[in-house]
Structure formats: structure tokens, C-alpha cells
Amino acid sequence: MARMLEDLFKECGVKGWAAGHATLAQIQLEAAMLRWTAVPTRRGGPDVATLRPVDPAEAQPNSLSARYGMGAQPLHTDGAHLHEPPDIVVLTCETTSTTPTRLWNRMRYGRFIPGLPESVRHGVFLISSGNDSFFATAYASGRLRYDPGCMLPCDARARQAAQFFEEAESSTTEHTWNEPGQVLLIDNRRVLHARASAVDEPQREIRRLSFHLNREAS
Numbered sequence: 001m002a003r004m005l006e007d008l009f010k011e012c013g014v015k016g017w018a019a020g021h022a023t024l025a026q027i028q029l030e031a032a033m034l035r036w037t038a039v040p041t042r043r044g045g046p047d048v049a050t051l052r053p054v055d056p057a058e059a060q061p062n063s064l065s066a067r068y069g070m071g072a073q074p075l076h077t078d079g080a081h082l083h084e085p086p087d088i089v090v091l092t093c094e095t096t097s098t099t100p101t102r103l104w105n106r107m108r109y110g111r112f113i114p115g116l117p118e119s120v121r122h123g124v125f126l127i128s129s130g131n132d133s134f135f136a137t138a139y140a141s142g143r144l145r146y147d148p149g150c151m152l153p154c155d156a157r158a159r160q161a162a163q164f165f166e167e168a169e170s171s172t173t174e175h176t177w178n179e180p181g182q183v184l185l186i187d188n189r190r191v192l193h194a195r196a197s198a199v200d201e202p203q204r205e206i207r208r209l210s211f212h213l214n215r216e217a218s
């Protein structure tokens with residue numbers, strides 16, 4: 001039974017993320033049992049991405065590292081350049097890390113607030129995705145999509161939306177990687193995340209798996 005991942009996913013329903021302990025192999029096995037589909041966030045890339053702080057010169061084009069290097073990242077969702085971004089992102093750290101992951105949800109008083117500013121629903125962004133660029137809003141069909149690394153605001157409302165997410169930086173919660181073998185499951189449809197500055201921890205290593213949920217079951 002896929003209890004660990006299922007329990008984390010249920011817990012995630014409350015605030016949009018949940019932390020526990022697991023190995024990569026256990027996550028992959030349980031995800032397969034739940035019929036979640038792995039989504040590489042780089043075309044043709046591996047299912048498991050190893051995330052290390054890198055300088056802009058070594059970074060993938062259009063990645064946050066290309067713009068921010070080892071410094072603090074802005075809040076974003078993963079795979080924003082994809083037509084169908086992953087529903088769930090799972091981060092794991094085999095050892096520990098002094099660089100926290102920042103998380104933001106639209107929650108107040110213990111509940112998700114359904115309303116978002118009009119700008120987030122209606123501002124149009126150009127999504128850079130190589131030869132396959134397209135237009136999208138930051139919120140559609142119940143999910144958020146935002147990454148200033150690949151989304152260019154095209155109108156005044158999109159610029160307001162970008163400002164809204166910039167201001168959200170002041171109300172994040174930090175997940176600290178202070179125990180080996182931690183796993184952090186993030187609902188990428190409604191939570192934005194960001195790595196704090198890793199300038200003092202260039203050896204940091206996080207692994208990432210991304211999934212589409214089993215759509216037949218939901």
C-alpha cells in the first residue's frame with residue numbers, strides 16, 4: 001500500500017504542502033502504485049532532477065538560476081513553461097541543508113481564500129518555452145502558474161499580478177532541511193515555493209520528482 005505518499009498527499013490538502021521522511025525509491029514506487037505520472041520539468045530530462053546551486057553562466061537558459069544564480073529565488077511554481085505543469089512536486093534531501101525552502105499559499109485563518117486579485121486571473125503573460133511559446137494567465141482552471149524566469153507580463157494586469165507575487169515574498173513559511181532523509185510534498189497547483197539564498201551552501205543538493213495525479217481517479 002502506498003501509505004507514506006498517500007498520507008502526505010492527504011495532509012497536503014490542508015495547507016498545500018506536507019513534510020515527512022522517505023527515500024527516492026519509496027516515493028517512486030508509491031507514486032507508481034497511485035498511478036501518478038512522472039513529469040520531467042525539462043524536455044527530455046530525467047524524471048529525477050538533481051538541484052544544485054549554480055552560477056548564471058552554468059545555468060540552463062530561462063531557468064531561475066540563469067537570472068538569480070545562487071542568490072534567493074523568487075516565488076514560483078515548477079514547470080510553468082509547460083502546457084500542463086506538474087500537479088505535485090516532491091523534494092527530497094538525503095542529508096541536511098542550511099538553506100530553507102520558502103512556501104506560500106493563499107491561506108488565511110486556517111482556510112484557503114478562494115478569491116485572488118483580478119490581475120492574477122486576467123493578466124496575460126507570454127510563456128517562454130523554446131519554439132513552443134504561448135500566452136497564459138497566472139491563474140486558470142483552479143491552478144496557479146507563475147515563474148518570473150519564463151513568464152513575461154504582456155499587459156498592466158499581468159504587471160500587477162507579478163507585483164502581487166513579489167509582495168507575497170513577505171508572507172512565506174520556511175521549510176528547514178534539518179534532518180537527513182526529509183521529503184517535502186508540494187501541491188504545485190496552489191502553492192508557490194522558492195529556495196532561499198544558497199550563497200553560503202554551494203554544495204546543497206536536493207532531488208526533485210514531479211507528477212501529474214492519476215486523472216482517472218479524481
Ligand SMILES: [Fe+2]
Binds near residue numbers: 076078
Ligand atoms: Fe522550483
